[in-house]
Amino acid sequence: QKEVEQDPGPLSVPEGAIVSLNCTYSNSAFQYFMWYRQYSRKGPELLMYTYSSGNKEDGRFTAQVDKSSKYISLFIRDSQPSDSATYLCAMSGGFGNEKLTFGTGTRLTIIP
């Protein structure tokens, strides 16, 4: 079983819809939680990160972390065709563990 599980999709939604992307994880040492967006033939781009449990909002994007359930989410409001990409969750642990553990990514398409 992988440390981080992410539904690979693909996920297609109409423009303007709210998108919900999710990851679950098994390693309770994870403390930092990140979402990346990756366009085709590009490197991943950091969208936002959250430390421990809670919510964080940045424009149309909201990240939620529930450490008790080992579950993180990314919500995209008023989705745009330019949001079409692969979304990757990533996590890292405590002191001395600087590596990021990634989910496999969810491919999202926003239909105009």
Place this chain on the structure above:
Amino acid sequence: KAGVTQTPRYLIKTRGQQVTLSCSPISGHRSVSWYQQTPGQGLQFLFEYFSETQRNKGNFPGRFSGRQFSNSRSEMNVSTLELGDSALYLCASSQNPKTEAFFGQGTRLTVV
């Protein structure tokens, strides 16, 4: 501020050969991490360097090695290439790799 630069962008090598990939981090970033991305396994951590020292290492065979220079630039070497080494190799630079990693566009390696 210039982003992370990886060279070359594309490489085609033959089985048994070796290859060296290069990464120039964002100015001021002392941490450089390397990841392998494949359709089946997603993004997997190779190693992380900080101030010329390898600080973390992933579960890859010894054929994969790296180094970091005093100007924080990093190189990754793969010896005795196998077909399964075909992948996108991504370099990420950070001030704090636990919370933010800025990726380059990657080097697409094809082993034939």
